[in-house]
Amino acid sequence: ETGVTQTPRHLVMGMTNKKSLKCEQHLGHNAMYWYKQSAKKPLELMFVYSLEERVENNSVPSRFSPECPNSSHLFLHLHTLQPEDSALYLCASSPTTGHNEKLFFGSGTQLSVL
Amino acid sequence: DAKTTQPNSMESNEEEPVHLPCNHSTISGTDYIHWYRQLPSQGPEYVIHGLTSNVNNRMASLAIAEDRKSSTLILHRATLRDAAVYYCILRDYQAGGTSYGKLTFGQGTILTVHP
Numbered sequence: 173e174t175g176v177t178q179t180p181r182h183l184v185m186g187m188t189n190k191k192s193l194k195c196e197q198h199l200g201h202n203a204m205y206w207y208k209q210s211a212k213k214p215l216e217l218m219f220v221y222s223l224e225e226r227v228e229n230n231s232v233p234s235r236f237s238p239e240c241p242n243s244s245h246l247f248l249h250l251h252t253l254q255p256e257d258s259a260l261y262l263c264a265s266s267p268t269t270g271h272n273e274k275l276f277f278g279s280g281t282q283l284s285v286l
Numbered sequence: 287d288a289k290t291t292q293p294n295s296m297e298s299n300e301e302e303p304v305h306l307p308c309n310h311s312t313i314s315g316t317d318y319i320h321w322y323r324q325l326p327s328q329g330p331e332y333v334i335h336g337l338t339s340n341v342n343n344r345m346a347s348l349a350i351a352e353d354r355k356s357s358t359l360i361l362h363r364a365t366l367r368d369a370a371v372y373y374c375i376l377r378d379y380q381a382g383g384t385s386y387g388k389l390t391f392g393q394g395t396i397l398t399v400h401p
Contacts, residue, residue, distance in 0.1 A: 174331065205388070215330070215391040228388065262329045271377050272318055275389055277329025 175199040178263050178278035186286050187253060193281045195246040195263030201276070203269045204246040206238060209260040209280070221246060222269045253285045290374045295396040298364045306359040306395055308374030313354050318377045321348065321359050322389070323370040330373065330391075333359065369399045 176197045185191050197204065206218040220228035221240040235257075237249040246263055262280045266273040291309040298304040310319070320335040334341055334348045336357075341348040347360040361368055373394040 174329070176329075214393055215389075217388045217390070220388060264329070272335065274332040275322075275330075277331065279328050 174276045174278065176263060176265055176276050176278035178261075178281050180281060181279065182282045182284075184284045184286060185250070185253065187255070189253075190249070190251040192250065193248040193261055193263075193283075195248075195278055197244055197246075197263075197265040197276070199265060199267075199276060201265040201267050202243050203266045203273070204240060204243070205264040205266075205275065206246065206248055207262040207264065207277075209262060211259070215262065218248075220269065227269065250283075253283075255285050258283055258285045290376060290392055292372070292374055292392065292395045294393065295398065297398045297400065298361075299400050300366060301363050304361040304364045304368070304397065304399075306361075306372050306374075306397065307356065308358070309356045310374070310376055311355045313376060314378060316378055317354075319348065319350060319354075319357050320375045320377055320389070321346070322373045322375065322391075323368075324373070324394070325367075325370045330389075333372070335377075364397075364399045366399050366401065369397055371396050 179194045202223050204221045207215045208218055209215045217230050218232045219238045224240045235252050239247040260280045260282050262277050264275040264277045266275045318335055318337050321333040322330040323333050324330040334343055334346050336348045349358045371394040373391050375389050
């Protein structure tokens, strides 16, 4: 148990659907991250939030829309996805965005786009 | 971030030590060496990190070469629960830098532990 909880664990959606991934951390951290892990590819950073402000958007298509309403919650809103967006989406948090902070990851949401 | 090179896979027997190598020949003076591992069906978890000196914690030891161009993660007694993908990551901080705490993952080393 890392203190970072992601829901749902699994999600199947069609290309015309809209869905949201949720991440919640109970660690009192101020920084939160979305990563994408596609099959046979390294984890890729998508977004970074610090104190609810987005500080990095790693060239992610607009069909992925993050939201951070407070420092404990992070959402990833999905719409009109493509089959190649099927992947494991991982949320992480850290105390700050300092260079030596440990990141704590959730178990991820396995997304399948049909 | 500077690049690291790790073997694609390694195997070990249970209760034996495991030495996982990482090459980082282009490491800069401000790069810290971090190790994370990812167990099956889970997100990555922090293992250990260091700058110049060898480091020990309850999970593992990190041995850093004197020239810092390579490092080795040491699991002193492998268990079946140590089977995972191990990532060696360099994290750079320059004064005023904007790395925003991100980790840049490579392919990692798949460690298989045999009973």
